[in-house]
Amino acid sequence: MLAFTNADEKQSPTVIGAGCKISGNINSDLTVQVHGTVQGDIHASIVVIGRGGHVIGDVFTETLFLHGDLKGSATVDTANIFSNARMDGTLTYRTLNITSNTELECKLAKRKDNKHE
Secondary structure (H helix, E strand, C coil): CCCCCCCCCCCCCEEECCCCEEECCEECCCEEEECCEEECCEEEEEEEECCCCEEECCEEEEEEEECCEEECCEEEEEEEECCCCEEEEEEEECEEEECCCCEEEEEEEECCCCCCC
16 A cells, blocks of 8 residues: 555645545645545635646635636635636635636635734
């Protein structure tokens, strides 16, 4: 059996591999990487939607790295949107970084809440 981390580390990311399809919500204190398809909401510290990755649902995270497709809303502290990324929904953010060639069909809303409240 292949192990990515030992039991003492407890820092392994949740990875939804290419070709994998998940229906349901994902909750993690760490990183969630999506290279397949997730139909459901994702709550995590860091969310990476890779090229070829698809999320149909809402994302709640401190940091979003969007390379793939997101159909739903995202509430984030920092959004990093890369070339060829696609999003359809509402992106609520504190910091927004966008590269060229993105296909955003979404509403942008700057967060006004205090992070420390």
